Amino acid sequence: MYKDFIKQxxxxxxxxxxxxxxxxxxxxxxxxxxxxxxxxxTVEASLIPLDTxxxxxxxxxxxxx
Amino acid sequence: MEMKNTLMRSSDSGTGSGAGLSxxxxxxxxxxxxxxxxxxxxxxxxxVSWGIISLLVGVLIAVQLFMPExxxxxxxxxxxxxxxxxxxxxxxxxxxxxxxxxxxxxxxxLCKTRMYSDKLSRIHFWGWQLIIASAVLTLPFGFTTSKExxxxxxxxxxMIALIWVVFAINFFGTLLTRRxxxxxxxxxxxxxxxxxxxxxxxxNSMEIPVSFLKSYSMYAGVQDALVQWWYGHxxxxxxxxxxxxxxxxxxxxxxxxxxxxxxxxSIIHFWSLIFLYIWAGPHHLLYTALPDWAQSLGTTxxxxxxxxxxxxxxxxxxxxxxxWDQVRTNPVLKFMVVSITCYGMAxxxxxxxxxxxxxxxxxxxxxxxAHVHIGTLGWNGFMSFAILYWLIPRIYxxxxxxxxxxxxxxxxxxxxxxxxxxxxxxxxxxxxxxxQDFTADGILKYGNFLETTTQVLPMYMLRALGGLLYxxxxxxxxxxxxxxxxxxxLIANEADxxxxxxxxxxxxxxxxxxxxxxxxxxxxxxxxxxAALTILIGGIVEFIPVFTIQSxxxxxxxxxxxxxxxxxxxxxxxxxxxxxxxxxxIRPFRSETERYGEYSKAGEFVYDHPFLWGSxxxxxxxxxxxxxxxxxxxxxxxxxxxxxxxxxxxxxxKWLSTNDLDISDTRASITAMRRLGVPxxxxxxxxxxxxxxxxxxxxxxxxxxxxxxxxxxxxxxxxIAYLQRMGTDIKGxxxxxx
Numbered sequence: 001m002y003k004d005f006i007k008q009x010x011x012x013x014x015x016x017x018x019x020x021x022x023x024x025x026x027x028x029x030x031x032x033x034x035x036x037x038x039x040x041x042t043v044e045a046s047l048i049p050l051d052t053x054x055x056x057x058x059x060x061x062x063x064x065x
Numbered sequence: 066m067e068m069k070n071t072l073m074r075s076s077d078s079g080t081g082s083g084a085g086l087s088x089x090x091x092x093x094x095x096x097x098x099x100x101x102x103x104x105x106x107x108x109x110x111x112x113v114s115w116g117i118i119s120l121l122v123g124v125l126i127a128v129q130l131f132m133p134e135x136x137x138x139x140x141x142x143x144x145x146x147x148x149x150x151x152x153x154x155x156x157x158x159x160x161x162x163x164x165x166x167x168x169x170x171x172x173x174x175l176c177k178t179r180m181y182s183d184k185l186s187r188i189h190f191w192g193w194q195l196i197i198a199s200a201v202l203t204l205p206f207g208f209t210t211s212k213e214x215x216x217x218x219x220x221x222x223x224m225i226a227l228i229w230v231v232f233a234i235n236f237f238g239t240l241l242t243r244r245x246x247x248x249x250x251x252x253x254x255x256x257x258x259x260x261x262x263x264x265x266x267x268x269n270s271m272e273i274p275v276s277f278l279k280s281y282s283m284y285a286g287v288q289d290a291l292v293q294w295w296y297g298h299x300x301x302x303x304x305x306x307x308x309x310x311x312x313x314x315x316x317x318x319x320x321x322x323x324x325x326x327x328x329x330x331s332i333i334h335f336w337s338l339i340f341l342y343i344w345a346g347p348h349h350l351l352y353t354a355l356p357d358w359a360q361s362l363g364t365t366x367x368x369x370x371x372x373x374x375x376x377x378x379x380x381x382x383x384x385x386x387x388x389w390d391q392v393r394t395n396p397v398l399k400f401m402v403v404s405i406t407c408y409g410m411a412x413x414x415x416x417x418x419x420x421x422x423x424x425x426x427x428x429x430x431x432x433x434x435a436h437v438h439i440g441t442l443g444w445n446g447f448m449s450f451a452i453l454y455w456l457i458p459r460i461y462x463x464x465x466x467x468x469x470x471x472x473x474x475x476x477x478x479x480x481x482x483x484x485x486x487x488x489x490x491x492x493x494x495x496x497x498x499x500x501q502d503f504t505a506d507g508i509l510k511y512g513n514f515l516e517t518t519t520q521v522l523p524m525y526m527l528r529a530l531g532g533l534l535y536x537x538x539x540x541x542x543x544x545x546x547x548x549x550x551x552x553x554x555l556i557a558n559e560a561d562x563x564x565x566x567x568x569x570x571x572x573x574x575x576x577x578x579x580x581x582x583x584x585x586x587x588x589x590x591x592x593x594x595x596a597a598l599t600i601l602i603g604g605i606v607e608f609i610p611v612f613t614i615q616s617x618x619x620x621x622x623x624x625x626x627x628x629x630x631x632x633x634x635x636x637x638x639x640x641x642x643x644x645x646x647x648x649x650x651i652r653p654f655r656s657e658t659e660r661y662g663e664y665s666k667a668g669e670f671v672y673d674h675p676f677l678w679g680s681x682x683x684x685x686x687x688x689x690x691x692x693x694x695x696x697x698x699x700x701x702x703x704x705x706x707x708x709x710x711x712x713x714x715x716x717x718x719k720w721l722s723t724n725d726l727d728i729s730d731t732r733a734s735i736t737a738m739r740r741l742g743v744p745x746x747x748x749x750x751x752x753x754x755x756x757x758x759x760x761x762x763x764x765x766x767x768x769x770x771x772x773x774x775x776x777x778x779x780x781x782x783x784x785i786a787y788l789q790r791m792g793t794d795i796k797g798x799x800x801x802x803x
Contacts, residue, residue: 015358015365016362016364016365019344019362019369020365020369023340026336027333027337030332030336030337033581033582034329034333034582036582037581043328045586046325046327047324048249049174049315049319049324050319050322
């Protein structure tokens with residue numbers, strides 16, 4: 001059955017629709033997961049790169065970079 | 066001496082001021098440790114050095130496209146051989162080293178630990194440089210697999226795999242010994258890069274060695290093309306895009322001193338991007354002999370890729386909210402803004418090229434290199450420059466030597482990029498339109514391919530100028546960074562402090578819904594497995610039917626294996642990189658069948674290890690060149706293309722008339738091909754050289770009739786044999802669908 005399905009070239013369009021459906025489902029799942037995250041958690045996570053003991057900025061005040 | 070990851074517990078030593086403070090109130094004791102900045106510095110130097118060399122090669126071959134004699138008459142400085150050196154150098158040497166620099170810098174800080182092993186870091190660094198040096202020593206001399214961006218031969222492929230494993234062990238070792246609980250989004254992108262590049266490299270490099278520096282792809286024709294462009298597309302995705310998105314998520318907030326705009330968006334961005342990208346490879350093969358359903362998948366997933374790609378771009382640009390005033394004065398942010406904008410442009414343009422009606426015009430033209438260079442020069446190049454300008458002064462504890470020079474670099478680089486890409490957009494669209502143009506009488510308006518080439522030569526000159534400007538900017542940057550380095554001292558081991566990681570997550574339980582994605586974010590091996598599964602789905606769905614179902618590649622009874630001489634000629638075709646400028650794939654358009662002949666069928670390529678369809682037509686398609694011209698025409702054309710085609714920009718291949726054909730591997734080639742399924746009779750390798758000699762003598766004798774005296778032992782004879790064979794198998798035959 002699987003081979004017969006592939007053999008029909010007219011099903012090329014079906015592949016496009018199926019792939020669109022796969023993406024929409026995947027995208028919706030990711031949306032749900034992302035918005036299930038608490039605000040506090042995401043804010044905390046987004047601050048990670050800035051949580052540093054790097055004192056370069058205070059040392060090199062005169063630098064524009 | 067290897068620096069220990071944890072040198073001392075500062076609370077125990079009594080010398081760490083931070084420890085004392087943190088212990089007031091019952092906080093866990095701080096551990097003092099040191100980041101390895103030396104490895105960061107080394108990768109940075111390698112990136113800048115190889116970058117200048119790679120772009121210099123790029124400028125040289127750009128000049129050859131309007132001045133072919135700029136190859137100096139030497140085989141190893143000719144476009145066909147150097148193009149692979151330029152692309153491999155730009156991708157794996159310039160961008161690759163920069164990626165490692167950024168990963169080693171950010172990973173240590175995001176994990177609050179030193180790299181897992183200094184020794185592995187050094188092996189990784191020197192091993193990678195050895196791989197690049199091997200490319201320099203092989204590609205110009207014609208040792209190539211001919212698969213784009215994967216041209217390096219099998220011993221180097223093995224070395225790449227081993228060094229990548231070293232990098233992976235060091236990377237995951239660092240993750241497992243980290244002090245932080247949470248893996249920041251940048252690290253997810255690094256994980257996806259490591260696992261996917263490993264899969265891509267191993268699958269696409271499956272080849273059978275014939276000799277020390279010669280191999281044949283294990284796949285043939287359509288299957289080889291599908292694997293190659295699955296690799297080629299995803300090399301762009303997972304070597305040039307995902308690691309740089311990871312770098313963007315770390316260095317952009319650092320440079321702007323602002324957190325990323327939306328962490329939620331970054332979750333959607335990451336998973337959608339790695340899930341979708343892997344499916345889109347077949348968009349490189351639209352209207353080819355690849356089955357229609359695979360082309361449909363490639364197109365649809367490519368269009369949907371706009372969503373996560375632009376999600377990433379928007380997340381990047383909006384991170385600068387409230388900091389746009391800094392962009393006026395801060396060259397780091399200037400480079401980053403243009404870089405992210407170029408990412409947005411390229412990721413919009415790519416899906417548009419995947420629309421079949423656009424692809425029909427754009428494919429094989431200069432529009433494609435224009436698109437690619439928006440990505441490499443703009444996205445990768447400018448992000449690299451931004452990170453270098455930000456990072457080098459920090460690890461040398463000094464300030465940038467000259468902001469003015471950095472600004473000059475920004476403007477000269479931008480101008481170079483504009484010259485490069487705009488000229489190629491114009492050239493590509495002109496080529497596409499001219500090649501499809503018919504007169505009112507239904508005859509091709511530009512029947513001679515060369516008529517279209519000569520009209521775009523001014524654009525090729527502008528491209529070379531653009532490349533030269535961009536390269537000049539890099540030289541200015543190298544000087545600026547050199548002076549910066551001279552004004553400071555490398556902090557080889559940079560101190561930091563952090564408490565040890567605990568596995569107590571009880572304090573997080575009050576966060577509603579917190580644990581769902583958070584579980585993956587703090588378990589690196591789980592993240593590795595889920596990312597691997599996500600990227601494998603698309604490849605498996607596309608590969609299995611093409612490899613297992615015969616109806617996808619209808620066999621053609623009249624298609625026979627190459628003769629030994631033709632096989633040697635094909636090796637020369639690959640060695641000289643002819644596929645860089647000539648396709649072997651006629652699309653089913655009237656404009657192409659009128660110009661070149663019958664369109665290409667999947668069954669014609671079943672013995673082609675590797676496939677040689679090409680991806681760009683600087684010259685005409687060669688699929689039906691066989692029998693179109695006499696042997697003497699080919700001899701004169703290869704000796705000096707302008708003898709037969711006035712105005713041609715193809716280089717002279719005079720050395721083919723003087724070089725003796727190397728037949729030492731002919732027997733091994735036949736044996737290797739039989740192992741790959743090519744139906745040479747048993748024991749044919751013993752007769753192969755006799756047949757080769759016989760066919761060579763016939764061609765040599767034929768050339769004598771046109772007063773061309775060339776020995777039958779010369780390389781040109783083998784190449785003529787191959788060219789005369791191409792596309793002749795199916796003349797007057799029909800497809801056998803059994």
